[in-house]
Amino acid sequence: MAISVKVIRRPEAARSSYLRAALKGMSLTFRHMVNPRKVTRSYPEEPTELHPRWRGTHRMEVHADGRPKCVACGLCPTVCPANCIRLVGGEDDQGNRYPIVYEIDEFRCIFCGMCQEVCPVEAIHVGQHFENAEYTRERFVYDLDRLMEQEHPVTALWDPSDPASE
Amino acid sequence: MSTVTLTIDGQRVTVPEGTSLLHAAEEIGVEVPHYCYHAALSAPAQCRLCLVDVEGAPKPMPSCVTQAQDGQVVRTDEGLAREMRKGVLEFYLINHPLDCPICDQSGECKLQDYVHSEGRAHGRGVEPKRVFGRDDFGGDVLFYGDRCVMCTRCVRFMEEMAQDPVLTVVERGDRAVIDTFFEQGLKDSSWSGNIVDICPVGALVSKDFLHKARAWDLDHTPSVCPNCSQGCNVDIHTRDNVVHRLKPRENPEVNGHWMCDYGRGHYEWMNRSDRIEEPFVRGDGGWSAPGWHGALASLRERLQDCRGPVHAVASAHASNEDLAALRELVERIGGGDIVYRSARAPDEVPLPGFPMLARRRDLAPNTRGAELLGMRRVGGDDASGGLDEVAASTGTLIVLGDELADQPEDFGSRAELFAYLGAHPAPAARSAHFVLPVTTFAEQEGTFTNVQTRVQRFEPALRAPGSAQPAWQVLGALTASLAGER
Numbered sequence: 001m002a003i004s005v006k007v008i009r010r011p012e013a014a015r016s017s018y019l020r021a022a023l024k025g026m027s028l029t030f031r032h033m034v035n036p037r038k039v040t041r042s043y044p045e046e047p048t049e050l051h052p053r054w055r056g057t058h059r060m061e062v063h064a065d066g067r068p069k070c071v072a073c074g075l076c077p078t079v080c081p082a083n084c085i086r087l088v089g090g091e092d093d094q095g096n097r098y099p100i101v102y103e104i105d106e107f108r109c110i111f112c113g114m115c116q117e118v119c120p121v122e123a124i125h126v127g128q129h130f131e132n133a134e135y136t137r138e139r140f141v142y143d144l145d146r147l148m149e150q151e152h153p154v155t156a157l158w159d160p161s162d163p164a165s166e
Numbered sequence: 167m168s169t170v171t172l173t174i175d176g177q178r179v180t181v182p183e184g185t186s187l188l189h190a191a192e193e194i195g196v197e198v199p200h201y202c203y204h205a206a207l208s209a210p211a212q213c214r215l216c217l218v219d220v221e222g223a224p225k226p227m228p229s230c231v232t233q234a235q236d237g238q239v240v241r242t243d244e245g246l247a248r249e250m251r252k253g254v255l256e257f258y259l260i261n262h263p264l265d266c267p268i269c270d271q272s273g274e275c276k277l278q279d280y281v282h283s284e285g286r287a288h289g290r291g292v293e294p295k296r297v298f299g300r301d302d303f304g305g306d307v308l309f310y311g312d313r314c315v316m317c318t319r320c321v322r323f324m325e326e327m328a329q330d331p332v333l334t335v336v337e338r339g340d341r342a343v344i345d346t347f348f349e350q351g352l353k354d355s356s357w358s359g360n361i362v363d364i365c366p367v368g369a370l371v372s373k374d375f376l377h378k379a380r381a382w383d384l385d386h387t388p389s390v391c392p393n394c395s396q397g398c399n400v401d402i403h404t405r406d407n408v409v410h411r412l413k414p415r416e417n418p419e420v421n422g423h424w425m426c427d428y429g430r431g432h433y434e435w436m437n438r439s440d441r442i443e444e445p446f447v448r449g450d451g452g453w454s455a456p457g458w459h460g461a462l463a464s465l466r467e468r469l470q471d472c473r474g475p476v477h478a479v480a481s482a483h484a485s486n487e488d489l490a491a492l493r494e495l496v497e498r499i500g501g502g503d504i505v506y507r508s509a510r511a512p513d514e515v516p517l518p519g520f521p522m523l524a525r526r527r528d529l530a531p532n533t534r535g536a537e538l539l540g541m542r543r544v545g546g547d548d549a550s551g552g553l554d555e556v557a558a559s560t561g562t563l564i565v566l567g568d569e570l571a572d573q574p575e576d577f578g579s580r581a582e583l584f585a586y587l588g589a590h591p592a593p594a595a596r597s598a599h600f601v602l603p604v605t606t607f608a609e610q611e612g613t614f615t616n617v618q619t620r621v622q623r624f625e626p627a628l629r630a631p632g633s634a635q636p637a638w639q640v641l642g643a644l645t646a647s648l649a650g651e652r
Binding site for chain 2: 071072073074075078089090091095096097120121
């Protein structure tokens, strides 16, 4: 079989130059430099804004005297679909029911927020927080002290002025 | 016996004459809410919750004391009856603290159930609630006056059943509250735990169970109380493989609705964590753990070689099946005396209102079963002593279940073969050639024979630790292999 040769002509200089495309791209870039509607954020220098119903890691509210608000009623471990809450109730020296052990495994948690919803004394909350890097897995089991230490804002699962969304 | 036929909620039901409307409704599966009425106690008809609408009657009738009449038409679940109940329930909640989250009764509370099913969704009260706080009634009982619905079941139990009227209602109207006389309290009562059971709300709670577990977390296993030979039918309430409490299970032939405080309080031993978890065999080189197969094979060999007399020590805490299997094995290897030791209280503690029931002298559940299987009780009333002959045995020695707590460490050291089957490690079993782990009654199925010679079945409430097996399985396997079967 004879070898056939197909000759391809070089494109014209104006078309083969990348200058046109480069300029086109750069014009977009420069337009964005001056565009007031920029979307890029300098995270983590600039913290992200979270939606008010963002459900992040938990936080336990405390009374003014430092006691946890939790009364160990057992509703959150009951309602928790991921079974990540361990609770052992007991009585403190003032005769109040309180949690001797309260642990949340943040790895098992699916952040549904049902614990906050079910809590009759508004003690446990999911929070506006998601930066949870740790060196060990064990550190993700938050015990009572750790939950009480958390300072991030809590999640508003409902509008306080319209709790039943009516 | 003459019967009457009446209509309840549109269904015709025929009941014996004299039956209350509440029971007649039960016949057709209608539960009329009630507090003060309890099947075993008198009916004062004071809670006003069981009011039903009877056609022709001038006003709603309390169904717990109204006798069924021929041709009566009763409505329990609509119109007037429902309105009545809704109103009565609202009255109950006027002073109720609504502290369900911290109340131990929550989940098994009749007030909670009724209000949820037919009460008002929101309270209308604006006045401050009356506050009593809590009171220690002595014994195992705590009283939360705010939660009380004044059904007086507890007062009537102490009066009619325990016949030791130490509770009463003091004050009147909305100040009325249950109280004890001065500081006497319930501390001398042996039956006070029952008032916690019959309290329909969380007013009377058990100190032992206080804040320990939520009612809905507990698994209930039908069982038999292992603490005396009365054999009260109980439910073992467990959570996460831990026994949290014993509750009586109704059996009109044995214990009615009741059980004693002694039986109720002795359950912690079922949660003991010091357990034998694997079969151990002592050879020349010390102890080894060859697993069940190896241990039973070598025990079988040793049993075949033994020619000396056979002694066995059983326990009246073992089930009929365990004891029968032991008897079978002993017969198979030549027969011998089986003895058991069991604790005995100085006297019985009867429940006067229910003569069939008493905390019996025998503090083991199966002394009657052991007796019937031809076993001989030895030793004193504190379950000690009496084993001198056995300890000196030079033949085969089998111990089942007895912890030998009073025996010296060289117990059975002269025996040619000493096999110890137990749940807990026993220091006196140090000379044993075989230490085999068996389950407690709470971890196995079986029967006890009670003082009335009634054989009662119990079911496993806990998972056995390690590779512990029911004793009847171990002994049965041995007997079978000795008999040449597989």
